[in-house]
Amino acid sequence: xxxxIVENLKRAIIRYDTKEAEIWAKKVVQEKLDPLRAAKAITxxxxxxxxxxxxxxxxxxxxxxxxxxxxxxxxxxxEEIKKRGEKRETLGRIILGTVYGDIHSIGKNMxxxxxxxxGFEVKDLGVNVPPEKFVAAVQDxxxxxxxxxxxxxxxxxEQRRVIRILKEKSLRDKVRIMVGGAAIxxxxxxxxxxxxxxxxxxxxxxxxxxLISD
Amino acid sequence: xxxxxxxxxxxxLQLLTxxxxxxxxxxxxxxxxxxGIRIEHQEALELLSEHGCQVDFQKxxxxxxxxxxxxxxxxxxxxxxxxxxxxxxDLKIGGNTVxxxxxxxxxxxxxxxxxxxxxxxxxxxxxxRVLDALENLHKILCYTPYFEVEGVxxxxxxxxxxxxxxxxxxxxxLTGYGRHCELFNIKMARATGCEIMGQxxxxxxxxxxxxxxxxxxxxxxxGLPLHISTGDIFGGTAPVTLAGALVITNAELIAIVVLTxxxxxxxRLVVADFVFPQNMRTGSxxxxxxxxxxxHVAFNQIWRGKYGIPTNIASVGLSSSKKIDFQCGYEKxxxxxxxxxxxxxxxxLHGGVHGEITYHPVQSILDDDIAGMIGHFIEGFEVNEETLxxxxxxxxxxxxGYYLNKEHxxxxxxKEQFLPQVADRLTYPEWLKKGQxxxxxxxxxxxxxxxxxxxxxxxxxxxDKAIDEILKEARRYYQQKELI
Numbered sequence: 001x002x003x004x005i006v007e008n009l010k011r012a013i014i015r016y017d018t019k020e021a022e023i024w025a026k027k028v029v030q031e032k033l034d035p036l037r038a039a040k041a042i043t044x045x046x047x048x049x050x051x052x053x054x055x056x057x058x059x060x061x062x063x064x065x066x067x068x069x070x071x072x073x074x075x076x077x078x079e080e081i082k083k084r085g086e087k088r089e090t091l092g093r094i095i096l097g098t099v100y101g102d103i104h105s106i107g108k109n110m111x112x113x114x115x116x117x118x119g120f121e122v123k124d125l126g127v128n129v130p131p132e133k134f135v136a137a138v139q140d141x142x143x144x145x146x147x148x149x150x151x152x153x154x155x156x157x158e159q160r161r162v163i164r165i166l167k168e169k170s171l172r173d174k175v176r177i178m179v180g181g182a183a184i185x186x187x188x189x190x191x192x193x194x195x196x197x198x199x200x201x202x203x204x205x206x207x208x209x210x211l212i213s214d
Numbered sequence: 215x216x217x218x219x220x221x222x223x224x225x226x227l228q229l230l231t232x233x234x235x236x237x238x239x240x241x242x243x244x245x246x247x248x249x250g251i252r253i254e255h256q257e258a259l260e261l262l263s264e265h266g267c268q269v270d271f272q273k274x275x276x277x278x279x280x281x282x283x284x285x286x287x288x289x290x291x292x293x294x295x296x297x298x299x300x301x302x303x304d305l306k307i308g309g310n311t312v313x314x315x316x317x318x319x320x321x322x323x324x325x326x327x328x329x330x331x332x333x334x335x336x337x338x339x340x341x342x343r344v345l346d347a348l349e350n351l352h353k354i355l356c357y358t359p360y361f362e363v364e365g366v367x368x369x370x371x372x373x374x375x376x377x378x379x380x381x382x383x384x385x386x387x388l389t390g391y392g393r394h395c396e397l398f399n400i401k402m403a404r405a406t407g408c409e410i411m412g413q414x415x416x417x418x419x420x421x422x423x424x425x426x427x428x429x430x431x432x433x434x435x436x437g438l439p440l441h442i443s444t445g446d447i448f449g450g451t452a453p454v455t456l457a458g459a460l461v462i463t464n465a466e467l468i469a470i471v472v473l474t475x476x477x478x479x480x481x482r483l484v485v486a487d488f489v490f491p492q493n494m495r496t497g498s499x500x501x502x503x504x505x506x507x508x509x510h511v512a513f514n515q516i517w518r519g520k521y522g523i524p525t526n527i528a529s530v531g532l533s534s535s536k537k538i539d540f541q542c543g544y545e546k547x548x549x550x551x552x553x554x555x556x557x558x559x560x561x562x563l564h565g566g567v568h569g570e571i572t573y574h575p576v577q578s579i580l581d582d583d584i585a586g587m588i589g590h591f592i593e594g595f596e597v598n599e600e601t602l603x604x605x606x607x608x609x610x611x612x613x614x615g616y617y618l619n620k621e622h623x624x625x626x627x628x629k630e631q632f633l634p635q636v637a638d639r640l641t642y643p644e645w646l647k648k649g650q651x652x653x654x655x656x657x658x659x660x661x662x663x664x665x666x667x668x669x670x671x672x673x674x675x676x677x678d679k680a681i682d683e684i685l686k687e688a689r690r691y692y693q694q695k696e697l698i
């Protein structure tokens with residue numbers, strides 16, 4: 001039975017089925033199965049999908065579909081882990097968002113999905129995120145890394161604003177900051193006082209690994 | 215179940231008015247009945263004479279009356295099946311189906327120096343193996359890929375080529391002729407349980423030599439399909455005016471339509487348009503000239519549209535460029551797209567680089583993407599309740615709604631979008647990271663991958679032995695004739 005439920009959960013993600021993913025995640029809790037095992041099965045499944053994407057066998061619609069099914073299941077499992085006073089092993093906690101005034105989500109979603117696939121815990125703040133919201137999230141979640149995306153040259157300065165506020169609130173040293181998006185360059189990242197810049201989604205995963213181990 | 219190929223799901227592109235088509239047709243009838251065609255083949259002359267043609271046996275000139283032309287044109291099947299070695303690769307030629315086929319080159323071109331040299335036997339076999347793997351390549355032509363192969367006497371080139379294709383691919387093939395090699399080629403096809411298409415080419419203007427006609431007789435009598443072709447050059451072997459050139463092409467091809475249908479009514483035919491403008495500076499054909507397309511489009515309108523006979527557009531797969539480069543790409547793509555849009559049933563696109571001189575499997579891989587693009591375009595798209603997606607549009611609404619994460623997108627995107635195999639489609643930063651590769655580099659990589667992994671269904675040991683025996687027989691035949 002245990003195996004069957006976990007297998008069904010994995011299958012729901014592979015089939016991009018958000019409803020089924022939610023149903024089987026709830027079943028995990030109801031049947032009092034080990035939530036850590038379920039979480040591991042989910043991340044392993046999404047890691048495999050990420051790999052197939054990296055090899056050019058799957059594409060964005062599938063990657064995003066799997067990520068959405070996972071995002072439906074994971075909070076249910078995580079709540080149960082918390083309830084039991086246990087802790088899920090991850091490579092680190094990352095907060096992501098597209099800056100204020102910018103509604104471009106696809107690149108940021110790709111980064112989020114590939115980070116999760118690699119084993120990070122990701123809190124996605126969405127798009128058009130006001131600086132205050134980034135700052136509050138850094139305070140509340142205490143992430144290892146804050147990632148900000150901006151596609152437009154007109155919204156890129158928002159990244160500078162977030163960093164300035166973090167400095168004012170003495171939070172800047174508590175988090176590593178990585179930035180990306182089509183409007184961003186290495187030089188801009190340095191100018192605004194970010195820790196690192198990356199242009200591609202797979203590269204962002206590598207970079208996050210480096211930032212955490214530094 | 216034949217290979218699907220692509221379907222032209224729209225009215226074919228037309229250049230001519232009905233009056234213009236009629237003017238070319240009437241002109242053709244006049245040329246056939248007044249000027250006539252020179253046919254250097256006694257049996258053909260006698261057969262045509264028996265059926266009401268006016269034959270000058272001394273000049274070997276045949277004047278064909280209108281009624282015979284109309285009668286024979288109506289006997290050619292407008293669609294027909296041909297059998298490949300593997301039944302899944304059978305072809306159903308005609309109608310609105312578009313298949314892609316190859317264009318040969320005499321030698322292999324070096325991808326770094328762009329100089330040509332004879333191919334080795336292994337390179338020849340490998341080039342066929344690549345063709346076997348390409349998803350948008352449906353038929354392999356004669357001589358393909360190379361007709362100058364190290365260790366192969368010229369007189370054996372065609373038969374060795376047929377053997378290499380049978381051994382390294384299960385796709386359907388066309389063979390050349392000359393010095394009676396077609397006898398051995400038909401035997402090889404029979405020994406391996408497939409059909410083979412024969413060929414008969416004019417020597418323009420208005421002439422057929424004996425070996426071409428002998429080939430036609432042999433294939434038709436064997437019950438095999440035949441590909442008939444001209445080679446007109448506007449301003450060289452045909453009038454420089456497109457309309458006049460179309461009359462010459464028509465007259466040359468119709469003469470063989472008449473002959474083949476008299477030998478055996480209902481013989482399966484493909485008519486090939488292999489034409490070029492004369493390059494008025496060098497004297498060679500102007501490969502890749504857009505005038506080819508003016509002729510091709512009108513040719514499709516006349517032959518597929520008016521006569522209902524399947525067409526093969528030949529002068530597409532070769533460029534004036536010596537390199538696999540921008541010019542080669544735009545010449546081949548423009549001509550292939552116009553051929554497809556105007557209703558060609560077969561398009562010779564894959565592999566040829568410069569003017570019948572060079573070929574390369576990397577080019578065939580690049581051409582396979584062109585074929586896929588064109589095929590995707592001519593198929594059009596569906597308009598129905600599901601594709602209109604009105605419910606979905608309502609559900610998603612304005613920003614921040616989007617479609618990338620929708621089941622509808624996952625279901626439809628692969629059908630609605632063509633994915634090229636080797637085109638560079640990376641983002642700029644990814645491209646920088648991944649070695650700044652262009653399509654040519656990526657095609658070279660795909661070739662290596664195909665050669666490492668693709669193994670066509672082999673012949674049975676008995677079939678393989680039979681091919682060896684037939685090739686030995688051919689060698690003995692040519693040794694006796696002191697041609698080897």
